[in-house]
Amino acid sequence: MEKISVAVRFRPSAAGDPPADRHWRVQDESISLVAPGSGVSFAFDHVFDPSYNNAMVYDLLIKSIIQAAVDGFNGTAFAYGQTSSGKTFTMSGSEEEPGIIPLAVDDVFRTTKMTTDREFLIRVSYMEIYNEEINDLLTLGNQKLPIHESLERGFFVAGLREEIVNSAEQVFELLKHGEANRHFGETNMNARSSRSHTIFRMVIESSKRNPMNLGDVSNTDAIRVSVLNLVDLAGSERIAKTGAGGVRLKEGKHINKSLMILGNVINKLSESGRQRGHIPYRDSKLTRILQPALGGNSKTSIICTVAPEEVHIEETRGTLQFASRAKRITNCAQVNEVGSDILTDAALLKRQKLEIEELRRKLQGSHSEILEQVILKQRNDMHKSELERERLAMELEEERKARETLELRIKEQQKKIENLSSLSISSYNTSISTQQKVNSTIMFDELSVSRSDVFRTPNFKAMADDFVVKRPSSFRTVDSNPILENFDNTADEDLWMQLNKGCITDLDTLQMTPNMKHQSFPSLEMSLEPSVDEEISSERHHSLESDCGFNREQLEALREKCTIMERACSLLREEKASLVETLSLSKQDNEHLRAQKEELLKEFNTEKQKMKELKEEIRQFSLAFHQREGLLTSIYTKSKAMMENLNASKVSIPEVCDS
Ligand SMILES: Nc1ncnc2c1ncn2[C@@H]1O[C@H](COP(=O)(O)OP(=O)(O)OP(=O)(O)O)[C@@H](O)[C@H]1O
Structure with missing residues (x-):
């Protein structure tokens, strides 16, 4: 049993606004409101002021989850916060400052390469929940996917494309493709506001490497399968502030509703065993998908992003309350091992991978x-x-x-x-x-x-x-x-x-x-x-x-x-x-x-x-070369002759002088 780890991250103040410490006091890992008599103070695993960049946040909060995922534990990291507080910046980052997702992808491949005693098979998928419908971001037109439930897999999205990947670059390509399909929109608060919750998922399967038996898919060693979810939630928003209307308003309502259900689930889970009662996971698609991450079999980190400006104090307070409740949740993560004879899908994929490798080898032959x-x-x-x-x-x-x-x-x-x-x-x-x-x-x-x-x-x-x-x-x-x-x-x-x-x-x-x-x-x-x-x-x-x-x-x-x-x-x-x-x-x-x-x-x-x-190029080149060679030879012969002539004339001059 381990607690969910929770961090709060302040984004830098908007240009012209006073810095965060004007309203919020950050001391060690706790935050309190500066205003006298407010009495509000929250403690977390980490509090990141604007001096922390994405790489530091990743190292302190996420890296251990990625390592654990490679070792067979489920892992989830998600960013929660009001609109324009820096969730997408934290999860995806920018060209200059990659966020948690690209850093995690790099780390996964680096770690798997270093784990020489196991062989890995990695699959990725990328989906969004937009207006309470699930869309596959890797396949255009693959929309409104249903959530099914099975004994072995729990809740899962049926028909979601899963791509087998061999390198971080391949994943980045897919992510780029997915980003293009994602729903963004302009609001008064964010020129590029996420209008959907996105879930980037890596499924990491591994089995003991047997150098004597590399091609044998009937290997009955246990296979580890872990699911790593990296989630960028849409931000809660006040319609008055975002100025949303029409489509944006409809989106905003869906976003707020699903975040409210997430809050309910977190509230319930934060209560002690007896008072807890029924946990309303089924009330939204987001909570259904995140169920293992919330009180289940997963190592989970939540990064709550907040805006430092005075005008957002209420929203920040709400986010901090959410974060402190989430801190009370305990999960029970364990290595997911299955016999290879049971995990037929995995065995099949492993076989496919080996077949591809075999074909590749043959191609090189x-x-x-x-x-x-x-x-x-x-x-x-x-x-x-x-x-x-x-x-x-x-x-x-x-x-x-x-x-x-x-x-x-x-x-x-x-x-x-x-x-x-x-x-x-x-x-x-x-x-x-x-x-x-x-x-x-x-x-x-x-x-x-x-x-x-x-x-x-x-x-x-x-x-x-x-x-x-x-x-x-x-x-x-x-x-x-x-x-x-x-x-x-x-x-x-x-x-x-x-x-x-x-x-x-x-x-x-x-x-x-x-x-x-x-x-x-x-x-x-x-x-x-x-x-x-x-x-x-x-x-x-x-x-x-x-x-x-x-x-x-x-x-x-x-x-x-x-x-x-x-x-x-x-x-x-x-x-x-x-x-x-x-x-x-x-x-x-x-x-x-x-x-x-x-x-x-x-x-x-x-x-x-x-x-x-x-x-043809070589032929042309050798033709030119020969021509050049001929030319050079003739120049050489001519110069040689000239040199001889000169030498001869040099010799004859003293003779002439002598005479
Ligand atoms: N830590 C940070 N450092 C520098 N810039 C930041 C940081 N956090 C956020 N920003 C900037 O703030 C703006 C809003 O951030 P972002 O789009 O990530 O917010 P968001 O929480 O994802 O919003 P929404 O919920 O509307 O999608 C962006 O221009 C982003 O570059």
Whole structure:
């Protein structure tokens, strides 16, 4: 837990106005009103009089936050104060005196370069809240962006452009672009008054550098992600003083309202735990975005800018009150570490960065040949994947057909089992009723005849031969006819129906056993008939049951087979899905590479053209050089000749003299 650090900065007095110490007494880090009996005194972490420049303010108040942000802590610095008190001057500065934002950007890159044991990925975004709407300052037309909330990210601005940056210069370019899109306007108090709150954000991701494994994105080390917000608020203003009307008036109302909500949040947060109650973060977009900075997971510094002039005493007093309340707020900053497997976005960005670096390296190597090879390899891989997919699709189709056949067979087996069960019950009933009602036994001439021939019930007619139960051979010879004499040899179908309880026997296949010659032992017949019949029935039942068991086993085996096939099928389906995914990824990669290749080819052609031009220059130069050389040689030869002539004449003169 640590308190928000708060500083107050006096801007220089306007030309002709008395200096700040005329109205405000600054002693160490406290400020009090000079006016006697005012009793107003405020203490802060720092009070900067106009002798402090931006660099000093940065060093004393902000630098530690930037260092912490590089180490993985969230950080926020914002300037608060009435209009024209120097917020923009403090945050952005000027060409001659850079403000907190450019100083911080420089510092971030300097510090990350010095932190050699980690590798960094930095993204920046720049937005403004204008009339309570969020605009993306890095993308024209990207306006009225919504704020969403998620468990992992808290409040976030959806659709905001985030640019990956590698150098401070790159960020300055983006900032310049953003500044051009920002809303400024002229008021009576400031010729260039900010009409919106701006939030410049740097997201700093870092992971341990592994020199052995630089290109490995599957590195599972924790990734640190910190968010650094540098905020330049619009200034509170009194309409009477700013003389705002029309658009400026509307802007002023929005500015004042959102600053008032910020004040409410600060007030609530400055109260002790129990009295605090609900914190109205949701009441404005500004407080929603700044929520982590106010009482949350962030190291926060507030710089309150004040105007020293007497005419602004009330506003200054208000700002100092705001500042002293803010001083009471405690935050709970901690290093934000996440496993790289969880932080998919970050891992993705890291991979993209590595890919870009890899491409760059290749570009520095032998340009397009390597790229051609990469693209060729990608194409081959894609082709292979496609073939594999087709093969799998065919296999899947075969499996599906096999499965259908199996299911059909299982259904048939089930039907057979049902039929067998019903047959077993019906035959059992038949035997009982026959015994009770007719007291006679029907004997078949050919007991070895197949069951399908004998029991032609409506259910049984469709049964296949392999499920026909054979009658036991022990019943082959029966030499008595248990049917009553009056039954005669007539095959009456109605009577058979009665005897078989609806189980119609094909009468054509039946032959009556001839009547017994002796019919004078009814008591003996009575005692024998039921036992034979019973035996037949029980044997039949037994046999049916064993068949049924066999069928069940077969069915179980088929079911097992079917489950295995289903499992294989689902595995194949999964494999197919993953292949399709791989395919789409490699398609994307291919697209990406193609675009890179085109870009590289363009660069290559430009380089080629440049080389051509250089060659031409060299040729021209060497031509001129040769001409010059020829000229010089001829001059040299001529002068040499002249020198020789002169020497010769020198020699001849004394000779002449001598003579
Ligand atoms: N510390 C300072 N040193 C020199 N000049 C300053 C300083 N602070 C502010 N100024 C000047 O005062 C003027 C108003 O400052 P600035 O625009 O930064 O105010 P502001 O608080 O951002 O106003 P607004 O809320 O209207 O945007 C500018 O001309 C700026 O250069």
